[in-house]
Amino acid sequence: MALRIERIVLRRIRMPLVHFFETSFGRTYERQMVLVEAVADGVSGWGEVTAGENPFYNEEWTESAWWILRDYVAPRLIGEPLDGPESVAPRTEHIRGHRMARGGAEAAVWDLAARQAGEPLWKTIGGGARAEIPCGVSIGIQDSVEELFEKIETELAAGYQRIKIKIKPGWDVDVVRRVRERFPNIKLMVDANSAYTLADADHLKKLDDFYLMMIEQPLAHDDIIDHAVLQAKLDTPLCLDECIRSARHAEQAIRLNACGIINIKLGRVGGFLEARRVHDAAQRAGIPVWCGGMLEAGVGRAHNVALATLPNFVLPGDVSASRRYWKRDIILPEVETTPRGSIVVRHEPGFGYSLDMDFIASITEREEAIGSRGR
Numbered sequence: 001m002a003l004r005i006e007r008i009v010l011r012r013i014r015m016p017l018v019h020f021f022e023t024s025f026g027r028t029y030e031r032q033m034v035l036v037e038a039v040a041d042g043v044s045g046w047g048e049v050t051a052g053e054n055p056f057y058n059e060e061w062t063e064s065a066w067w068i069l070r071d072y073v074a075p076r077l078i079g080e081p082l083d084g085p086e087s088v089a090p091r092t093e094h095i096r097g098h099r100m101a102r103g104g105a106e107a108a109v110w111d112l113a114a115r116q117a118g119e120p121l122w123k124t125i126g127g128g129a130r131a132e133i134p135c136g137v138s139i140g141i142q143d144s145v146e147e148l149f150e151k152i153e154t155e156l157a158a159g160y161q162r163i164k165i166k167i168k169p170g171w172d173v174d175v176v177r178r179v180r181e182r183f184p185n186i187k188l189m190v191d192a193n194s195a196y197t198l199a200d201a202d203h204l205k206k207l208d209d210f211y212l213m214m215i216e217q218p219l220a221h222d223d224i225i226d227h228a229v230l231q232a233k234l235d236t237p238l239c240l241d242e243c244i245r246s247a248r249h250a251e252q253a254i255r256l257n258a259c260g261i262i263n264i265k266l267g268r269v270g271g272f273l274e275a276r277r278v279h280d281a282a283q284r285a286g287i288p289v290w291c292g293g294m295l296e297a298g299v300g301r302a303h304n305v306a307l308a309t310l311p312n313f314v315l316p317g318d319v320s321a322s323r324r325y326w327k328r329d330i331i332l333p334e335v336e337t338t339p340r341g342s343i344v345v346r347h348e349p350g351f352g353y354s355l356d357m358d359f360i361a362s363i364t365e366r367e368e369a370i371g372s373r374g375r
């Protein structure tokens, strides 16, 4: 179905987190994100850019995404009709990198297509394999192990199906040992966000004692080969996050036995089309996937829920309730979890929630509309 995008509106919003979130690359107290509204025939589709506030997870950040969207992505999408949402990724492929910026616009156009068709986004992207998605939580580095215990207790009491804890040198094997002693039966995993090198292989090998589900991205953000070397030394499956930016990377990682599991993030791979390709490549190889998170507000969170209905998303993801992040979310209702630690998939058109436009207006710091008559 041909889509003529008339206007793209960018909004930069700012939202304080309920609790700071610490990874091996730093602490975040407040998110700043770009919302993308794509308008065609009076219908709006929405996307959220998942880049961080600083170029520390990958090379993108909120401001780089703003300029890439304003100067390169939006002008290519406006006016000249698209064959459909699948055409957004090819149309912006000449832009090297900046997949989170491109992915934010791509997701907005998928949402727009779903709303125009009057169907839920999960259907438009070819999902719908499950009515509820299984949820885990990602718990940041804490000031003490006691605080970490408390956080884990809270999340288990809320029903979450698996616990991921962030690790870094100095907050790893001993912490995991104590968590395992305290919680011998939980589904547990760790995420290092590229804090180690192959020289740490013997140290990381000690994690094999704790029957973790997986170790996520221990080595460099742009490496696949060293992960293959490390995987050969470990019994615990490696899960790749940062270094899988495309289906080609997924295929190469699988071919090299660099991982047993893949974390798929919509923004990191540049949108739904590429996410589906990564999903399909993993599925063909018998590699399970799960949906990662980037501390999203409601729009990104709802897109993640849709993505996680594809069949090979068999492991609990980092997609959890809005209230874990925000005092007030930008969508209505907010994303909630069941006592079983799942999110029930909604059937409303598009990403399934409505936008709280008054709230969005109140937290918008910058807004710019790019239209077919030029800016």
Ligand code: OSB
Binding pocket: 023, 057, 137, 138, 191, 193, 241, 292, 293, 294, 295, 296, 318, 319
């Ligand atoms: O590596 O998965 C990650 C948050 C920011 C950047 C990277 C990561 C994360 C998370 C949080 O683990 C997942 C979430 O709760 O949204």
Ligand code: MG
Binding pocket: 191, 193, 216, 217, 241, 242, 263, 292
């Ligand atoms: Mg990760």
